[in-house]
Amino acid sequence: MSAAASRRGWDVPAELDKDPATIPDPATTPVPQDLRRDIESHMASYPDTRSAALPALEAAQRVHGWCSPEAIDQVACVMRVTPASLDAVATFYDMLETEPVGEHSVYVCTNISCSLRGADELYAAIREAAGEDRAFNVRAFECLGACDIAPMASVDGVYVGPLTTEDVPQLLDDIRAGADVLADKQLVRRACADPQAST
Numbered sequence: 001m002s003a004a005a006s007r008r009g010w011d012v013p014a015e016l017d018k019d020p021a022t023i024p025d026p027a028t029t030p031v032p033q034d035l036r037r038d039i040e041s042h043m044a045s046y047p048d049t050r051s052a053a054l055p056a057l058e059a060a061q062r063v064h065g066w067c068s069p070e071a072i073d074q075v076a077c078v079m080r081v082t083p084a085s086l087d088a089v090a091t092f093y094d095m096l097e098t099e100p101v102g103e104h105s106v107y108v109c110t111n112i113s114c115s116l117r118g119a120d121e122l123y124a125a126i127r128e129a130a131g132e133d134r135a136f137n138v139r140a141f142e143c144l145g146a147c148d149i150a151p152m153a154s155v156d157g158v159y160v161g162p163l164t165t166e167d168v169p170q171l172l173d174d175i176r177a178g179a180d181v182l183a184d185k186q187l188v189r190r191a192c193a194d195p196q197a198s199t
Helices: 033-043 049-064 069-079 083-092 112-116 119-130 165-177
Strands: 104-109 136-141 153-155 158-160
Touching: 033 049, 033 069, 049 069, 049 083, 069 083, 104 112, 104 119, 104 165, 112 119, 119 136, 119 165, 153 165
Parallel strands: 104 136
Antiparallel strands: 104 153, 153 158
């Protein structure tokens, strides 16, 4: 058999003698009631309930801090799917964390528009200022889709920008204090022709 033929892939038959993947048993998989309600609410929004995988995993991440094996089992139990199918979703999407992270997510957009306006220096400054503080999950993000406020960041889901390295101390102080992060630079507070855009 050639090396190419021995590699696992589409041409390798299924292992029919293996036990099939199982859906977690509701009797042995405790799910917090608030999380269950969130997941069921998302499922009700789609004709095919499996389409609720992303918002359901995001809801579990809010509860657990990350998409832990326990969180994935809980979502799988409520959605009546296998944990493996949800794990495939969680490992694909950047905003779903599959390892423990700090409770505050600071995603700095480093795509071309932001990069040309100083995002790389901004990212480095935030990483340096956050240091070893485990409360922060600081990472570069490929694109957050807010080029008009470049360079920008998403801080716990709130878009702020344009940012400079001089904003970094206040940004971290606001997060630590539980205050509105750089309130005057939040995208949601910018004037817009659509009065419903920020609701």
